Amino acid sequence: MSAQRILLRDAMVVTMDDGLGDFARGSVLIEGDRVAAVGPHLEVADVEVIEANGFILLPGLVNAHMHTWQTALRGAAANWTLLEYFRWMHAGLATRFRPEDIHVATLAGALNQINCGTTTLVDWCHNNPTPAHTDAAVAALQEAGIRAAFFHGSPKPEPRPGERHFSEIPHPRAEIERLLAGPFAQRDGKLSLGMAILGPHYSTLEVSLADFRLSRELGLVASMHQGGGPARAPEGWDVLEAEGLVGPLVNIVHGNDLPDDRLARFVEKGVSFSVAPENEMVQGHGHPITGRLRALGAAPSLGVDLESVVSGSMVAVARAALSHQRALDNAASRRDRQQIPETTTINVREALSWITRDGARMLGQQDRIGTLTPGKQADLVMLRLDDFDLWPVHDPISTIVMQSHPGNVDSVMIAGRWHKRHGRLLGVDLGPIRANLAASGQRILSELGWPDGQRKATA
Template sequence: MRRTLIKSATIVSMDAELGDLDSGDLLIEGDRIIEVQPHIDLGSGSAEAEIVDGTGRIVIPGLINAHMHTWQTALRGFAANWTLLEYFRRMHAGLATVFRPDDIYIATLVGALNQINCGTTTLVDWCHNNPTPDHTDAAVRGLVESGIRAAFFHGSPKPEPKPGERHFSEVPHPRREVERLLAGPLTDRNGLVTLGLAILGPHYSTFDVSMHDFRLARELDLIASMHQGGGLAKTAGGWEKLIEADLVGAGINIVHGNDLSDDLLHRLVDLGVTFCVTPENEMIQGHGFPITGRLLKLGARPSIGIDLESVLAGDLFGATRAALSMQRALDNADSRRAHGTIPDTTTIPTREALRWITIEGARMLGREDDIGSLTPGKLADLVVINATDLNLFPVHDPVSTVTMQTSLANIEAVMIGGVWKKRNGRVLFDALDERKQQLAQSGRRLVHDIERQRRAA
């Protein structure tokens, strides 16, 4: 069985009992972490293992990107100056309608490879541009080919209805398609790529559709994730009605949630609902301030997502710093108003923020026993950071170095399930330049086709 021993590294385990090791060894066997100790001696077995010198390196759990629309990778930066209303009109009712399955495939593949490049080992791919099974299968194929651990959240397109068609808010999630995926490409619920549902929820659908979709998720034992916010809700009082129907609890995930009232947020937290904030995009496009601090006051924590590479970078460290900085700023401002001075000490430590992209991402997926920390027995998903780099050296507090100063340039290696996916600063994927060219061609065609469509209208 394949064995890897990382020696003499600084280990930030994110495991409450194991803690951090200033200098420690980490042993991997197959796809699992076997041991984390100050020193591990394999004796005569060392000849059968890959020995990796971790001197000057920080090893952390693989990052978990809890929300990204990976199908938009070929349109990087194209929507950077759009508000949320422009995004609805120009992306969902516009560009999304000219995507072919090959566009979905190459965007998902390259987008997932970049997530590995950025230190993400688990990606929640919230795919809501899949008008045909071929589009869906192309997205799944891209995820599988990339080698990333992924939760494919199957969604539904959001075009403007043609004459005689129902509005997307009136269309239930397609049971037959979900069952096809469970019987086919995503049969293994413990596989590298698993299935979840990206449903409309009460904010973007009629109540009947919400009831159908929530029941479907519960029947099939799948996570149901939904956007909450951005204009008026389609179903006034929808959450209260779903709660009364006993359909809200663990396995329900809300993305954004900026406009939820304090009372409703409290009820949802108490019921075990999880929340994902996408801090940069929420502030850029007009959702409102992320609910990070509101959750913390209720004893809950968010996971963090990138959301849209058509708007901003796919760097999860950057998104986490945005969430942390924004909430500290709000807390500092509240203290000034209430007491005339800033707090005596920081309201959110850096270790808390690092939880959001590790442990909390795992909890959102219901996979705390498998990923999110460097705990013996868990899957060997990890990131190696070169702490001798000019922008990180010297390291006084490894957690703060990771959270506040690490960038893509410092990510030396990434392992997923015991297999190296990035080494020596390079993603290990054949024909990457060719795939990049395919991505560029896809992006050019999409923009050309929508412009031609606009001129013909």
């Protein structure tokens, strides 16, 4: 049987491909799971035609960092600092999760990402004390149908008497090998595997060396949080650099406290960075490093981080990153030159790149996703440009970044298959998911005596 062929005709097309450019009125041809052609006037026979006049067509968004297992706890951590989060989430609420809690949270979180226009999710799963928890998360990602990079992590409870602290436990090689032989055996599918390790900020030097070497041996991205309190191994980065273990397979999340010289070396070595601007500003990580990376000729990928704190919209994340860095740039100009900049320091196209092309680059998948380019995967989003809150559209990228929200997302395609159409998710009954999600969150919170759970978690 021949592959499915779809022609999306006469849309306002934002390709994010600098070679192709954008089209005020253009068409995109999909064959199977790939983009076959993009242009202003495509005449194609034997094809399903979808009239896309009245829509903005753009690449699927990339959420480069999210702890999807916390979806059932939406809003519960909105008033917590980072220190409270460590205490009340990791040492408290996280310890109450069963595999079925991980499953429903990951399923609901992934479906919400699709609903918001995200087609690729980096699920940074670090509440998986058993293989059953891990398998529940992976199964949920498969069920949702999203393109996902599952970053396998490790839980961070307070140790019981006689147990080692989590900072002293290397990443489990056997579990990574089990996953590589199982659901991630197909390296070119929608699912990919990474390692969500502790890094030198949250582990001993010996553990960091073991984890970085395992990542290098298996060719997997090693992603780690950097920042928040004193480092467990203050000399860690010096040793890791000296050992030649810092390079393109390393992904740093946050990185707010990295000194300028080290940040410059990391950029030179090809390290990627995932910034969670809204959550970092809320919880006290420090200023997002967006501008510091730009000054070095680099760009961040962006992530939601925690739906227990902020919303799951990647457009909102991009807008927060852009607004924050413009504010810093404007303040610096007023301080140093006694005037605001003569023109804006960051344009909206760059912000859109952070959640498309730069997210793809962080995963090493820039040859597959991130732009609407012939040969790449058919991951795309259709926004209704005639919605009253968007109309009239003078500049589609400005409309996407500065005006739009998930309610404007009409349709979402992943690998050539529609997952949202005419404003509704397809092939999923949200009723049972909503009920199970609520029951999961209520049980977990009630076990800590919510709303007094904070006090009980610190006891």
